[in-house]
Amino acid sequence: MPVTFALLLLLGQATADPCYDPQGRPQFCLPPVTQLAAVAASCPQACALSPGNHLGETCNGSLTLALGGSFLLTSVSLRFCTPGPPALILSAAWASGGPWRLLWHRPAWPGALGGPERVTFHSTPDPKATVVASHLRVEFGGQAGLAAAGLRGRCQCHGHAARCAARARPPRCHCRHHTTGPGCESCRPSHRDWPWRPATPRHPHPCLPCSCNQHARRCRFNSELFRLSGGRSGGVCERCRHHTAGRHCHYCQPGFWRDPSQPMSSRRACRACQCHPIGATGGTCNQTSGQCTCKLGVTGLTCNRCGPGYQQSRSPRMPCQRIPEATTTLATTPGAYSSDPQCQNYCNMSDTRVYMSLRRYCQQDYVLRAQVLASEAAGPAWRRLAVRVQAVYKQRAQLVRRGDQDAWVPRADLACGCLRLQPGTDYLLLGSVVGGPDPTRLILDRHGLALPWRPRWARPLRRLQQEERAGGCRGVRAPTSSPRPEH
Ligand SMILES: *[C@@H]1O[C@H](CO)[C@@H](O)[C@H](O)[C@H]1NC(C)=O
Ligand SMILES: *[C@@H]1O[C@H](CO)[C@@H](O)[C@H](O)[C@H]1NC(C)=O
Ligand SMILES: *[C@@H]1O[C@H](CO)[C@@H](O)[C@H](O)[C@H]1NC(C)=O
Numbered sequence: 001m002p003v004t005f006a007l008l009l010l011l012g013q014a015t016a017d018p019c020y021d022p023q024g025r026p027q028f029c030l031p032p033v034t035q036l037a038a039v040a041a042s043c044p045q046a047c048a049l050s051p052g053n054h055l056g057e058t059c060n061g062s063l064t065l066a067l068g069g070s071f072l073l074t075s076v077s078l079r080f081c082t083p084g085p086p087a088l089i090l091s092a093a094w095a096s097g098g099p100w101r102l103l104w105h106r107p108a109w110p111g112a113l114g115g116p117e118r119v120t121f122h123s124t125p126d127p128k129a130t131v132v133a134s135h136l137r138v139e140f141g142g143q144a145g146l147a148a149a150g151l152r153g154r155c156q157c158h159g160h161a162a163r164c165a166a167r168a169r170p171p172r173c174h175c176r177h178h179t180t181g182p183g184c185e186s187c188r189p190s191h192r193d194w195p196w197r198p199a200t201p202r203h204p205h206p207c208l209p210c211s212c213n214q215h216a217r218r219c220r221f222n223s224e225l226f227r228l229s230g231g232r233s234g235g236v237c238e239r240c241r242h243h244t245a246g247r248h249c250h251y252c253q254p255g256f257w258r259d260p261s262q263p264m265s266s267r268r269a270c271r272a273c274q275c276h277p278i279g280a281t282g283g284t285c286n287q288t289s290g291q292c293t294c295k296l297g298v299t300g301l302t303c304n305r306c307g308p309g310y311q312q313s314r315s316p317r318m319p320c321q322r323i324p325e326a327t328t329t330l331a332t333t334p335g336a337y338s339s340d341p342q343c344q345n346y347c348n349m350s351d352t353r354v355y356m357s358l359r360r361y362c363q364q365d366y367v368l369r370a371q372v373l374a375s376e377a378a379g380p381a382w383r384r385l386a387v388r389v390q391a392v393y394k395q396r397a398q399l400v401r402r403g404d405q406d407a408w409v410p411r412a413d414l415a416c417g418c419l420r421l422q423p424g425t426d427y428l429l430l431g432s433v434v435g436g437p438d439p440t441r442l443i444l445d446r447h448g449l450a451l452p453w454r455p456r457w458a459r460p461l462r463r464l465q466q467e468e469r470a471g472g473c474r475g476v477r478a479p480t481s482s483p484r485p486e487h
Helices: 002-015 223-228 358-363 411-415 455-469
Strands: 034-040 061-080 088-093 101-106 118-122 131-140 146-155 161-165 172-175 218-221 235-238 256-258 270-272 280-285 292-294 310-312 320-322 328-332 353-356 366-378 382-394 403-410 425-431 449-452
Touching: 034 061, 061 088, 101 118, 131 146, 146 161, 353 358, 353 455, 358 455, 366 403, 366 455, 382 411, 382 455, 403 411
Parallel strands: none
Antiparallel strands: 034 146, 061 118, 061 131, 061 146, 088 101, 088 131, 161 172, 218 235, 256 270, 280 292, 310 320, 328 353, 366 382, 366 425, 382 403, 425 449
């Protein structure tokens, strides 16, 4: 049992991440200090003389070490072949070629013979005074030869890693806090909502994720947007997928619309518009409703049908065209009624125009196109007309057939000019529902109309006839007929 327990404890320690506290919050972390470089030389060394120097004179030595990457130096140890040089200068550069920063300047040790054989330089524990170095230079005076140099330190991970491959070139930090790069010197592509910053013991400065509604894996940091947001957010999502667009992939691309039944983070949040290639003016639709922009007279979400008052045509430019008005002006009749006082208010013609609406059509007893062939007196009150019925646009209860037949007109209605009929002329005849002496007779009187026929009336009348057959006259009541006094 104790063995198992110990093993678990070890595993637990191995999985703990020093870059996060037990609650999972990011915290400052450092990789361990390791041996970074070691140089050894054989002693004694001949002092390299520069030209102009004479034997017996002191000569100055210099050694530059390239560390192969950026490190935080913690200590430098030097060992000399003989008692050390009377003076020693250590400088470090964070990049190749300098600038060199003086680390340690040891002036002459007291005593003529020189300094100690071993010296070790330690960096201060203050993290602000850390020495970041990729190159180290050792300069020393005197004749002492350098036997060995050893450097210790840690990878420069900017407080974002606790592990490091220090021997890799360049050394590679095991970056945490959503940072990346050999030294964790930038934010991962998905976490660029804030600018990258090094961690400090007080502020871990982790990189923060961009909000892309799960439609983008990458974003870039925009400092201007960050400033405008008051330091809250500066990430701009890149390459939004699933037909989304916008800084946060938060709306749909043109040609797609937002399906309200799906959350914005869904892969199906944006649906294609499906605008009809002929009915719509283009492929884009309203982003919230999916409504395509329809051509005139076209309707439907995808613009796939004709709206009310429009019918399909063969023109791709105008796929729906207006149905001609159901109201048709049939004629202008001169208001030339007889001036006989007996005829005052006798004819039922208030206007010189007749508007034929479906309602008016339904109110007629019959609507015919007929030619008047001849006319003769039929008793004191009536005239009989010989007519040839060419078309029946509205049928009455007592059927009217096409062809030659008789029609009766009250003589008074003709005398007052309510109806003017010329033999040999085609007329549109509108019959009133007011009854006559014999229901089988075709009666034409002042309550109806006789208008000289115009061929352009045929189509609107046919349409009214179709509407009647489709039940268009249901609910339109004919004026109640009052029995006509016998003449
Ligand atoms: C040797 O180094 C010392 C101090 O670094 C300097 O003052 C001196 O001039 C140098 N001598 C030569 C010959 O370079
Ligand atoms: C899109 O449709 C919505 C709701 O149907 C409407 O409020 C909005 O004005 C429309 N947008 C455009 C640009 O037509
Ligand atoms: C004239 O005709 C209309 C319907 O067409 C009817 O309502 C009205 O009563 C008629 N007037 C006369 C005087 O017949």
